[in-house]
Amino acid sequence: MTFDDVRKFALTWPEVEDGTSYGTSALKVRKKLLARLKEDGESLVMPDVPIDERAMLVESQPKIFYFTDHYADYPIVLIRLSEAKRAIVEPLLRRRWRVLASKAVRADYDARASK
Template identity: 75%
Template sequence: MTFDDVRHIALAWPEVEDGSSYGAPALKVRKKMLARLKEDGDSLVMPGVPPDERDMLVESQPKVFYFTDHYRDYPTVLIRLSKAKAGVVEPLLRCHWRALASKKAVKDFDAFARL
């Protein structure tokens, strides 16, 4: 995957916008960060992942998921996009999007998805 693949997935959801964070490309929902590209150009910084879930992801797929000491105390996981598949990244993104988006946007999206 690439950040463009992540953009393609997330920009299909309501309230997602291109942005930047710490000088890197980012995706935001109502001005809150959904995800951003890490400075290495290959890793996605994915907030909204509780430490216990992050630990499970890192343990089960260490080539894809990791974190650094900087993120140890934050609910964040790093994803090596070059090693990741859309079927793994998309559900994490969608879960975080649902937490950030307005209730109306989520309700409308769910109603549309059922059609």
């Protein structure tokens, strides 16, 4: 999987737009960070992942999920895109999208998805 793969499915969600963050490609929802490409060009920086959940992800799938000392004290997990599959990445991003998207957009999206 690549950042372009992530971009393709994430941009189908309402309010998601391309952007940059720390000089790398990023996806944003209403100007807030959904995820960004790490400076290495190989990993996805996924914000707002609780530390205990991050620990579980890293422990259960260390080839995919990791963090560096730089992120140790922050609720961020890194995802090795070359090892990841859409079925793993998409639910995490969708959950983050639901937090960032407006209430009206979420309701409309849910209504259309249930048809």
